[in-house]
Every structure is written in structure tokens, then in C-alpha cells.
């Protein structure tokens with residue numbers, strides 16, 4: 028039986044928004060702790076940026092594959108004037124949205140790579156970056172990859188879920204990009220040439236990703252009509268959110284410890300930073 032009505036959908040939306048908000052603040056704290064750490068050095072900067080570039084450029088390829096699959100196999104026709112025989116069926120709005128999102132992910136990756144190349148003076152091999160640091164099949168033989176590899180397992184398990192609401196909390200759902208915690212922390216940097224470059228790049232990433240992850244809150248209200256589904260979604264989000272924090276902590280060479288990660292997951296963190304990230308209209312869901 029549906030539990031909808033009597034403010035149920037509003038309560039469900041608030042409940043799940045709060046879960047996402049806690050993890051957004053957690054990822055911001057991890058990045059912020061790193062950025063203010065006296066152990067920041069060039070190797071650590073190159074590592075976290077390379078790992079980030081891997082996620083972004085892999086998202087680009089994954090987005091492209093999805094588009095090509097939808098547009099159809101006819102794309103490989105040898106005749107360059109094949110379009111009059113195109114047999115695909117694509118929603119034009121879906122196509123525009125996904126082309127745009129894919130272009131944005133490439134831009135995020137390129138901005139990370141630009142800073143890495145500035146730091147090292149060497150060209151970056153993006154094929155190798157994606158092979159190592161993609162979200163689905165990362166290279167487990169590399170040092171400091173344990174949490175990243177475990178997150179890939181969580182992603183694959185959750186992506187296989189068939190519930191209609193599952194896509195709202197999966198890789199393009201509420202917690203995409205950790206709901207922008209890292210991007211916000213990086214966008215606030217200043218005081219050195221590196222910090223200025225990071226701030227410039229991640230201000231762009233933050234503006235784009237606000238429209239990817241957090242904005243999904245609006246779709247949640249329609250998707251949840253039963254408490255059972257809300258509980259299920261919350262369980263998956265918590266599992267994902269904790270493992271995302273461990274991955275971020277590993278990405279930044281462990282600026283915080285596991286005890287603090289558990290503390291954050293239990294809700295012991297201010298949501299002021301999330302409100303700043305999400306903006307006024309979304310922040311009203313976590314007031």
C-alpha cells in the first residue's frame with residue numbers, strides 16, 4: 028500500500044536529502060583538511076589530481092558509449108551519407124542533455140590534466156590515467172587503491188539494483204561527485220599559484236556538478252511513495268557515502284582517520300558547507 032499523502036513525499040525527500048548533505052559535508056571536510064595540511068606536497072597534488080582526472084575522463088567515455096548505443100549501430104556505416112537510412116529512436120532532449128553532460132565531464136578532466144602538466148612539466152597519457160583510475164575496473168595492483176577498488180565493487184553492486192528509485196541514488200544520482208564536497212573545498216582555495224589554478228578549475232566543476240548530483244533532489248519526491256523504498260534507498264546511500272569518504276581520504280593521502288569517517292557518517296558534522304554548496308533552493312530541504 029502506498030504511504031503517499033499527508034506530507035509523506037516531502038518527509039521522504041528531506042530524509043534522503045539529509046543523508047546526501049552529510050556526505051557532501053564529509054567530502055568537503057576531507058579535502059579541506061588536506062588543503063590546510065602542512066604535509067601537502069607535489070607528489071600528493073599530482074596523485075589526487077590524477078585520480079580525479081581518471082574519474083572525469085572515464086565518465087566522458089562512459090557517457091559517449093551510452094550516446095553511441097542509443098543513437099545506434101548505424102553510426103559505423105561505411106557510407107558517410109547514411110543519415111537518411113538511420114533507424115535509431117532517440118529522444119532529442121535526452122540527447123542534448125547527455126551530449127552536454129559528457130562535454131562537461133571532459134572539460135573537468137582536461138582542467139585537472141592541465142594542472143598536472145603544469146606541476147610536472149610532462150605530458151599526461153590519458154589512456155593510462157583512465158586504465159588506472161576509472162570508477163569500475165581500477166588497477167588494484169597500484170599502491171593506495173584499496174578503498175577505490177572497494178568503492179568500484181559497491182558501485183557495481185548498486186548499479187545492478189532494479190528498483191525504480193535506484194537510479195536516483197546510483198552513479199548519476201544524488202551522490203554523484205560526492206554531492207560536490209571536494210569541488211567546493213577546492214573552489215575556495217587561494218594564496219598560491221597552485222591554489223589559484225585549483226580554485227579556477229574547480230569553480231567550473233562545481234557549477235556544472237551542482238546540476239548533476241544535488242539537483243536530483245527534485246526527482247526524488249515523485250519516486251518515493253513507500254517508507255520501505257525510502258529505507259532501502261537510505262541504506263544504499265549510507266553504504267555508498269561511507270565508502271566514497273574512504274576513497275576520498277585515500278585520494279588525499281589520508282588527512283583524516285577512520286574514526287572521524289564513522290563520526291561524520293553518524294551525522295556529527297555541520298551542514299553549513301552543504302548549504303553553501305547546494306544554494307538556497309536546495310538548502311531548504313535540509314533546514
Ligand SMILES: [Fe+2]
Nearest residue numbers: 083131132135
Ligand atoms: Fe565531473
Ligand SMILES: [Fe+2]
Nearest residue numbers: 203204236239
Ligand atoms: Fe558530473
